[in-house]
Amino acid sequence: MNATPEESPHGRRPPGMLEDELLAVLWATGRPMTPADVQVHIGHRLAYTTVMSTLTRLYRKGLVTREPTGRGYIYTPAVNEADHTAQAMTELLSRRTDRAGVLTRFVSSLPPEDEALLQRLLRGEDGP
Amino acid sequence: MRVIVYLPFVVSALLAIAGPRLAHRMPPKTGTRLLLTAALGCALAFATARRLRTLHHVRREARRLGDGHLVVIDEPQIEAFAVPTRDEQGGRIVISTGMLRTLTDDERRVLLAHETAHLNHRHHRHRTLATLIAAANPILVTLPAAVHHLTERWADEDAAATTDDRHLAARALARAALAAHEEKRRPSPGSAVLCFGKAGVGNRVRALLAGTPRRRPAIAALLLALLTAALLSTAEAGRDSAQQLDQARDHYHARPIAISAAALHEAHHLTAVLEHRLHH
Numbered sequence: 001m002n003a004t005p006e007e008s009p010h011g012r013r014p015p016g017m018l019e020d021e022l023l024a025v026l027w028a029t030g031r032p033m034t035p036a037d038v039q040v041h042i043g044h045r046l047a048y049t050t051v052m053s054t055l056t057r058l059y060r061k062g063l064v065t066r067e068p069t070g071r072g073y074i075y076t077p078a079v080n081e082a083d084h085t086a087q088a089m090t091e092l093l094s095r096r097t098d099r100a101g102v103l104t105r106f107v108s109s110l111p112p113e114d115e116a117l118l119q120r121l122l123r124g125e126d127g128p
Numbered sequence: 129m130r131v132i133v134y135l136p137f138v139v140s141a142l143l144a145i146a147g148p149r150l151a152h153r154m155p156p157k158t159g160t161r162l163l164l165t166a167a168l169g170c171a172l173a174f175a176t177a178r179r180l181r182t183l184h185h186v187r188r189e190a191r192r193l194g195d196g197h198l199v200v201i202d203e204p205q206i207e208a209f210a211v212p213t214r215d216e217q218g219g220r221i222v223i224s225t226g227m228l229r230t231l232t233d234d235e236r237r238v239l240l241a242h243e244t245a246h247l248n249h250r251h252h253r254h255r256t257l258a259t260l261i262a263a264a265n266p267i268l269v270t271l272p273a274a275v276h277h278l279t280e281r282w283a284d285e286d287a288a289a290t291t292d293d294r295h296l297a298a299r300a301l302a303r304a305a306l307a308a309h310e311e312k313r314r315p316s317p318g319s320a321v322l323c324f325g326k327a328g329v330g331n332r333v334r335a336l337l338a339g340t341p342r343r344r345p346a347i348a349a350l351l352l353a354l355l356t357a358a359l360l361s362t363a364e365a366g367r368d369s370a371q372q373l374d375q376a377r378d379h380y381h382a383r384p385i386a387i388s389a390a391a392l393h394e395a396h397h398l399t400a401v402l403e404h405r406l407h408h
Contacts, residue, residue, distance in 0.1 A: 017240060020198040020221065024236045027200045028228040042233050063196045079202060085192040086201040086222045089211070104246040104279070106208040106227070106239055107305040107329050114330025115309065118302035121333065 018046070018054050023063055026077045032067070034074050134181075136173035143170055175263030179256050186211060193220045198240070206230060206308040210243040212252045219247035230307040235300035238287045242297075245286035251279040277331070284332050285341065298336040305329040369406045376402050 025041050026033060033041070035052040046054075055075050058064045066073040110118070143166055151159050190211045193199045199222045201207070207224040221243040231239060246252075258275035262268045288297040335341070376399055 016197045016217070017244060019196075020240050020244075021237060023196070023198050023200065024223070024228050024240065025233065027202075027225050028231075028233075028236065030225070030229070061196060077200065085189060086199050087203060089186075089189050089193075089222065090201065090203075090205075090207050090209075090224075104210045104243070104251055104283070106242060107206075107301065107308050108280075110305045110309045110329050114328060114333075115306070117330055118306050118333060121298060121302045121337075122306070 018050070019058055019061075019063075022051065022054050023058055023077060026064060026075060032074045032076045034069065034072060038075075134177070136170060136177040140170045140174050143167060172260065172264060175260050179259055183212075183252070183256075187213060190220055193222070197221060198223065200225060200228065206304065206311050208239055208243060208304070210246040212247060212250065217247075218250075221247070226311075227304060227307075231300060231303060234291065234293075234296055235303060237291050238297045238300035239304065241287035241290040242283045242300075245283040245290075246279070249279075249282065249286075251283065254279055280332060281335060284336055288336060294336050294339065298333045301329055301333050301336070305333075373403065373406060 021042070022038060025038055029041065035048060035055055038055070039046065039048055039051050052072075055064065055066075055073075059066050059073075059075070063078055064075045065078050066075045068074075147163055147167075151163060154162065190213045193211070195217075197217050197220065199220050201222060201224045203224045204226040205224055206226045208222065208227045210219055210221050212219045221240065223239065223243075227239070228236060254275055255272065258272040262271050284297060284301070287300075288294045291297060
C-alpha cells in the first residue's frame with residue numbers, strides 16, 4: 001500500500017478517531033482478533049505498530065479485554081454498564097422528539113420516493 | 129440547575145394569572161413597560177429553559193456512558209447518534225452493533241467522521257439557537273428544520289472530506305438508511321419511527337453525489353439584501369407613521385380661527401381615530 005498508510009489524504013486524523021475505528025471493527029466482527037487480524041480487516045491502511053499501540057490504549061481504558069496468544073494478545077470488545085445507559089438513551093430518543101434536536105442521529109427519515117434511489121446507488125456500486 | 133431550569137415555567141404562569149390584576153394597580157406608564165418587558169423576557173426564558181432542560185437530561189445520562197469516545201450498544205437495532213458533553217472530549221458517539229455490522233469497514237469510517245463532526249462543530253448549539261429564534265418569532269417556524277438539515281449536510285461534507293470519497297459517504301448513508309428503514313417495517317417495540325421534516329436522507333445522498341458544493345455568492349447577496357430591506361422598511365414604517373401623525377396635527381392647527389365648535393370636535397375625533405390606528 002502507500003508509504004505512509006496512517007496518514008489520511010489530508011494529513012490529519014481527529015484525535016481518538018483511530019481508537020473509535022478499531023473498537024468499531026472489533027464490535028462489528030464479533031470475534032476475538034489479534035492486531036494482525038485487525039490490520040487485514042481494515043485493508044492494511046494502518047501500520048502494524050499503530051494498530052498494536054491503539055489496541056493497547058483501548059485495553060488501558062477498559063474498552064477491550066485481551067488474552068495472551070502465541071507471542072502477543074488477542075482482543076475482545078468489553079461489555080460494561082455504559083451499554084445499559086446507552087440503551088436507555090436510545091429508548092428516550094425514540095419517545096421524546098425534542099431530544100432529536102440535541103442528539104444528532106446519523107440517519108432519520110426515509111421518504112418512499114428516496115428508497116429506490118438509495119437501492120440503485122448500492123446496486124450500482126456493489127453489484128457484479 | 130434543576131430548580132433554575134423550571135423557574136421560567138413558574139414565572140410565566142404567574143405572569144399570565146397575575147398580569148391583568150397587576151395592570152390595574154400599577155401606574156399606567158410603568159405598568160405598560162414593566163408588563164411587556166416581563167412578558168418578552170418570559171417568552172425567551174421559557175424557550176431557553178425547555179431546551180436547557182432537555183440538554184440537562186441528556187448530559188446527566190451521558191455522564192454514565194463512561195470515558196470512551198465511542199460507546200457501542202450490543203443491540204441488533206440500527207442506531208447511531210452523538211451526545212454533546214462538557215468534558216474535554218466534547219461528547220460521546222453511541223452506535224449499536226446492528227449499525228456497525230450493517231456497514232462495511234470504509235463506511236464505518238464515514239459514520240464515525242459524521243458523528244465526530246457534529247460534536248467538534250457543536251452542532252447542538254446551532255440547533256438550539258434556531259429553536260430559540262423560532263420561539264421569539266413564530267413566522268420562522270420552519271427555521272429549526274432547515275438548520276437541522278444544514279447541520280446534517282455539514283457533517284456529511286466533513287465525513288466526505290475526512291474519507292476523501294464522496295461516493296463512499298453517500299453509500300454509507302444509503303446503506304444505513306435502508307437498513308434502518310427495513311427494521312422499522314418489522315414490528316418491534318424498541319424501534320419507534322421518527323421523522324424530522326425535510327432532513328431526509330435522499331436529499332443528503334443526492335447532495336453528496338452532486339459533487340463539492342459550489343459557492344453561491346448570488347444567494348448570499350440576495351439574503352443580505354433582503355435582510356437590509358427588512359431592517360430599512362422597519363425604520364421607514366416608523367418614520368412614516370410619525371410623519372402622518374405630524375401632518376394630521378399640522379392640518380388641525382393650521383385653521384384654528386375659522387373653525388366651529390362642531391368641526392373642532394370632529395377634528396379631535398378624527399385625530400384620535402388616526403392616532404389609534406397608527407398605534408395598532
